[in-house]
Amino acid sequence: MTGNDRLARFGFCFKRGGAHTARTMMLAELEEVLAYVDDPDAGKSEYRQAVVDENCLGKRSAKTRAITYNHLVELYGLDPSFLLFRSLLFFWKRDIAGRPLLALLCTYARDGVFRSSAPQVLQSAEGTTIARETMEAFIDDLEPGRFSAATLKSVAQNINATWTRSGHLTGRAKKVRTRAVPTSGAISYALLLAYLTGHRGASLFQSEYIALLECSFENALELAEDASRKGWIVFKRVGDVMEVLFPALITKQEMEWIREQN
Numbered sequence: 001m002t003g004n005d006r007l008a009r010f011g012f013c014f015k016r017g018g019a020h021t022a023r024t025m026m027l028a029e030l031e032e033v034l035a036y037v038d039d040p041d042a043g044k045s046e047y048r049q050a051v052v053d054e055n056c057l058g059k060r061s062a063k064t065r066a067i068t069y070n071h072l073v074e075l076y077g078l079d080p081s082f083l084l085f086r087s088l089l090f091f092w093k094r095d096i097a098g099r100p101l102l103a104l105l106c107t108y109a110r111d112g113v114f115r116s117s118a119p120q121v122l123q124s125a126e127g128t129t130i131a132r133e134t135m136e137a138f139i140d141d142l143e144p145g146r147f148s149a150a151t152l153k154s155v156a157q158n159i160n161a162t163w164t165r166s167g168h169l170t171g172r173a174k175k176v177r178t179r180a181v182p183t184s185g186a187i188s189y190a191l192l193l194a195y196l197t198g199h200r201g202a203s204l205f206q207s208e209y210i211a212l213l214e215c216s217f218e219n220a221l222e223l224a225e226d227a228s229r230k231g232w233i234v235f236k237r238v239g240d241v242m243e244v245l246f247p248a249l250i251t252k253q254e255m256e257w258i259r260e261q262n
Helices: 004-007 027-037 045-053 062-076 084-092 098-108 119-121 132-142 151-165 184-196 200-206 208-212 217-229 252-262
Strands: 233-236 241-245
Touching: 004 252, 027 045, 027 098, 045 062, 045 184, 062 084, 062 098, 084 098, 084 184, 084 217, 098 151, 098 208, 119 132, 119 208, 132 151, 132 241, 184 200, 184 208, 184 217, 200 208, 200 241, 217 233
Parallel strands: none
Antiparallel strands: 233 241
16 A cells, blocks of 8 residues: 555545636635535435535536535545544534635545645735736646646636635735635644655644745744644643643544554
8 A cells, every 4th residue: 555545545536636626625615515514424325316416515417516516525635534524514514714724634635636736826925916827827837738738727717726725825816925814723624634745743733734824933833732722632741841642633543544654
């Protein structure tokens, strides 16, 4: 079993494609679905029933309902057997302000097309304009000719829209680089993703997932301490020695998988 296969058991996805070839991270739809189902133990079939059969999102046709459901599955899994989705729900209920960043983190872990755009945004200075054409050129440079001109335009628009919903960009037609505002829940989720990919100790606070939140090391520590006080995670620190644990989130079986990886 490869490293990617091991991570897939937790809900990570490493396919070349992704929902951003057709949609954004669908934050509004996710909010509606999770409010409609509102059951942390609901299975994948309940989410399908809500979106496709009961049309909780108010789509006009059965085909559109099915397509919407499939894209939400691509982005979030909608399956509590996946730790990524189950823990997303945990923090979603507890950190309302952090929902856009929680959705972004899960999308980043599951959508390869969106994940590839991170350097273009994160390495741009505040105040920089990131036009659709700029994102198009960046995506095309990664794999020249992979997307047709029409698809490339759609992908760039969708990616920029997602970064806007997360707070990394602002504006409608003209997208300007801003900074995200991390929360205790978003930091906790980022630490969990880092933990699952092998980070430990202080390294947890220096992972690509923390980088997505644009949080300084000290601020991340403060937010982790806040999350620990709330009982969301366990964070221990003695000088430069740190430990982060997730007893409320990781099952015994999942801990066995983690030990296998180590």
